Amino acid sequence: MQHEKKTLWKVIGASSLGTLIEWYDFFIFGSLSIVLSTKFFPADNPTAAFLSTLATFAAGFVVRPFGALFFGRLGDLIGRKYTFMVTLMLMGGATFLIGCIPSYETIGFLAPFLVLILRLLQGLALGGEYGGAATYVAEHSPQGQRGYWTSWIQTTATFGLFISLVVILLTRLFLTEQQFDSWGWRLPFLISIVMVYVSYLIRKNMDESPEFKQAKAEGKTSKSPLRESFGNRYNLKFVLLALFGAAMGQGVVWYTGQFYSMSFMKTVMFLDSDQADMILGIALLFGTPFFVICGKLSDKVGRKWVMLSGMLLAVLTYRPIYEAMYQITNLANKTEIAETVQVEEQRITKEKGIDNIHIHSSTYTDGTAVRHIVTSHLNTKGQPILKGNGEAQRISKTTVHLHGANYWALVGLIFIQILYITMVYGPIAAFLVEIFPVKIRYTSMSLPYHVGNGIFGGLLPAVSTYLASNAKTNNAADFYLAGLWYPIIISAVCFIIGSLYITKSMTSKNL
Amino acid sequence: MENFKKILGILWIFLALITAYFCVFEFGLPKLSTGHQEDTVFGIIILFILTPIISIGLGIFGYYALSGEYNENKM
Numbered sequence: 001m002q003h004e005k006k007t008l009w010k011v012i013g014a015s016s017l018g019t020l021i022e023w024y025d026f027f028i029f030g031s032l033s034i035v036l037s038t039k040f041f042p043a044d045n046p047t048a049a050f051l052s053t054l055a056t057f058a059a060g061f062v063v064r065p066f067g068a069l070f071f072g073r074l075g076d077l078i079g080r081k082y083t084f085m086v087t088l089m090l091m092g093g094a095t096f097l098i099g100c101i102p103s104y105e106t107i108g109f110l111a112p113f114l115v116l117i118l119r120l121l122q123g124l125a126l127g128g129e130y131g132g133a134a135t136y137v138a139e140h141s142p143q144g145q146r147g148y149w150t151s152w153i154q155t156t157a158t159f160g161l162f163i164s165l166v167v168i169l170l171t172r173l174f175l176t177e178q179q180f181d182s183w184g185w186r187l188p189f190l191i192s193i194v195m196v197y198v199s200y201l202i203r204k205n206m207d208e209s210p211e212f213k214q215a216k217a218e219g220k221t222s223k224s225p226l227r228e229s230f231g232n233r234y235n236l237k238f239v240l241l242a243l244f245g246a247a248m249g250q251g252v253v254w255y256t257g258q259f260y261s262m263s264f265m266k267t268v269m270f271l272d273s274d275q276a277d278m279i280l281g282i283a284l285l286f287g288t289p290f291f292v293i294c295g296k297l298s299d300k301v302g303r304k305w306v307m308l309s310g311m312l313l314a315v316l317t318y319r320p321i322y323e324a325m326y327q328i329t330n331l332a333n334k335t336e337i338a339e340t341v342q343v344e345e346q347r348i349t350k351e352k353g354i355d356n357i358h359i360h361s362s363t364y365t366d367g368t369a370v371r372h373i374v375t376s377h378l379n380t381k382g383q384p385i386l387k388g389n390g391e392a393q394r395i396s397k398t399t400v401h402l403h404g405a406n407y408w409a410l411v412g413l414i415f416i417q418i419l420y421i422t423m424v425y426g427p428i429a430a431f432l433v434e435i436f437p438v439k440i441r442y443t444s445m446s447l448p449y450h451v452g453n454g455i456f457g458g459l460l461p462a463v464s465t466y467l468a469s470n471a472k473t474n475n476a477a478d479f480y481l482a483g484l485w486y487p488i489i490i491s492a493v494c495f496i497i498g499s500l501y502i503t504k505s506m507t508s509k510n511l
Numbered sequence: 512m513e514n515f516k517k518i519l520g521i522l523w524i525f526l527a528l529i530t531a532y533f534c535v536f537e538f539g540l541p542k543l544s545t546g547h548q549e550d551t552v553f554g555i556i557i558l559f560i561l562t563p564i565i566s567i568g569l570g571i572f573g574y575y576a577l578s579g580e581y582n583e584n585k586m
Contacts (some may be wrong), residue, residue, distance in 0.1 A: 062556055062560050233575075233580070236571075237572075237575045237580045237581065240568060240571060240572040240575065241572070241581070243568065244523075244568070244569060244572050451564055451568075455560065455561060455564060459556070459561060462553055463538075466538070493526070497523075497572075500512075500515075500516055500519065501516060501576070501581045503583060503586055505583060505586045506586045
């Protein structure tokens, strides 16, 4: 018994470490998207460059289901262990190479093209990795404890994001801004190869999953996993139910808590970028143990209601939570301390003209510090450079820095969203594994997971930004909450489908 | 409950048609015609990836629900 438990911990350790590194690799790209946009995409228009990176980011998500199909099939044909070794190497190699690509200034359009290819490879690898790791762990777990043991795999996505934020913060801390901008941003990509190599060495010595080994020995593995998974009506109905009754809602709740919240803090609340990363990091750190708690809870009370409760809470509370977040930095509610106001003017002479920088900084009675910077572009004679519409070219940037109670209130509000994530995400690996038979498990569970998480979740930033800008154009007073309609509606539909159609007999088939 | 699950199948099929309409005519096609690179990418993703998955997938799910595939005795 003791020996079995030790083996199980080894399985969990090896699987989780690899999956953690894959998530780290995947998130590093998103976390550094602003720097990457200036390095790899034409810099004539910074917004276009940034959006191009986001498009690449989306491409990374869109290919994940294809990775799920390709590697899922492989995993059901030749085994879980070898397949998720391949995905690990593919991910590590692609991440390392992104860190090696010369910038657009050096090799022109080849740079963004190579980045796009490598990003697609990352998406493919991730599509194959998760299902393999979850299946591998579940097939080692004792009956009735799958929720608990697979929940360790579930912590890796959030922890991977946390590690990526920490690595970026540390790199920024030890380098000057110039060094980071020039070459420091490559370090988080390059160190991935070391982590992948260590994980490879650990995984190499692991055994194949006992359930798959037994199925193979008995000649019960599938000859055509794709056809048996999706061409068979009986199995396809479970794939669709897993997607629309669980994975779809899980995907949007996951993305809202981890990514929409970050983007909201930076672009709507104008919070200082490092502070926003730190707030999210703290909330992630405190929230991560709850994946295991929710996984274990699902072994006792069932997966269905733990997941669906998380979705329902999200539907009911997202708007109040984001309203409260918005009000934390709403300067209309605050009183400025007149003595703290500082105004500074700077002039920087450049090759093509002069940048006139006006800095206005002040502190409010609750400790909030605000810095407002307006940069006007002037020609060499000191006259304003005009845009096409005759207005002066001017860039304005506001940064808010929180202190004291406001800071912790914001951590608390993000933490609540992380708790919802742990409820929907903690038990989902066990749920997906348990509804499909061993011979087509890897393929069948990977697709709904990656469509739900990758496509429904991955497109959340784009769809929510679209909804928010539409609301702003229509002068809606609460335009900043409009983007939430996407996760709210998707979660609500998912909740209804899940609560009606997922039945006990479906999840207790002992496959 | 079994009949209710069947009847709701109609709602899921209807929802699949509505999402297809919104994805194609409100999100997808207008994005393709703006001429901006980022909009084109977004439009293509919506039209050729998201729409088929949501609409066809939800449509099939609705059809299965309507034909009683999710009734307790068939699970």
